[in-house]
Amino acid sequence: MSNQYTIAGISGGLSQNSMSRKFLNEVSKALGEQASLTEITYGDIPIYNQDIEFPTPEAVARFRNELKQYDAMVIVMPEYNLSIPGGLKNLLDWLSRPVNAGDPKPILDYPVLVLSLSAGISGGMVPQESLRSVLAYLGANVMPQPRASFGGVYGMLDEHGQLQLNEASKGFLNASATAFIDYIAKFK
Numbered sequence: 598m599s600n601q602y603t604i605a606g607i608s609g610g611l612s613q614n615s616m617s618r619k620f621l622n623e624v625s626k627a628l629g630e631q632a633s634l635t636e637i638t639y640g641d642i643p644i645y646n647q648d649i650e651f652p653t654p655e656a657v658a659r660f661r662n663e664l665k666q667y668d669a670m671v672i673v674m675p676e677y678n679l680s681i682p683g684g685l686k687n688l689l690d691w692l693s694r695p696v697n698a699g700d701p702k703p704i705l706d707y708p709v710l711v712l713s714l715s716a717g718i719s720g721g722m723v724p725q726e727s728l729r730s731v732l733a734y735l736g737a738n739v740m741p742q743p744r745a746s747f748g749g750v751y752g753m754l755d756e757h758g759q760l761q762l763n764e765a766s767k768g769f770l771n772a773s774a775t776a777f778i779d780y781i782a783k784f785k
């Protein structure tokens with residue numbers, strides 16, 4: 598079946614030429630016709646502060662509303678100082694808060710695929726574990742296996758700045774994308 602699911606893509610890097618976004622595009626290709634992936638941006642969301650929580654800032658409301666339109670989420674996260682990038686953690690802090698007191702958390706039960714990358718050799722496995730832990734705490738359904746992380750990412754760019762995955766990286770990415778389709782089906 599083509600475009601069985603709609604998936605929200607979250608880039609852990611906010612820059613225009615973000616490596617995370619380049620990887621999101623690869624996830625989109627790997628999903629092929631089984632799902633459509635659309636990036637939701639969040640660079641305009643303010644730093645969480647209880648004093649500005651209500652009324653909900655427009656950018657937060659916009660993000661939460663967009664998220665409702667999708668079946669699942671893919672997060673591609675870069676390693677920043679052995680940790681989760683601040684912008685992404687801030688987004689999760691906002692998503693941990695109900696729209697109205699007593700409401701369920703916005704990403705409760707949401708199926709999520711997590712991938713990580715880094716300039717160094719680690720591939721961001723340490724922050725990937727932290728991110729999984731935060732998402733689990735928020736009640737999201739994070740796909741436990743297979744896991745993929747990509748180290749030395751700048752070595753994967755060609756002379757035009759395009760990402761050229763080698764066969765091994767492509768294999769890990771395809772395995773994650775294929776497994777994620779089956780994983781989403783469990784919650785439908």
Ligand SMILES: Cc1cc2nc3c(=O)[nH]c(=O)nc-3n(C[C@H](O)[C@H](O)[C@H](O)COP(=O)(O)O)c2cc1C
Pocket residue numbers: 609610611612614615616617618675676677678679680714715716717718719750
């Ligand atoms: C603030 C900052 C901290 C970083 N910390 C690490 C690090 O601890 N280990 C590492 O391998 N790479 C580190 N990097 C490199 C990033 O992982 C790499 O540049 C990645 O491709 C950035 O993804 P993005 O373009 O989506 O932001 C850091 C980069 C930045 C900007």
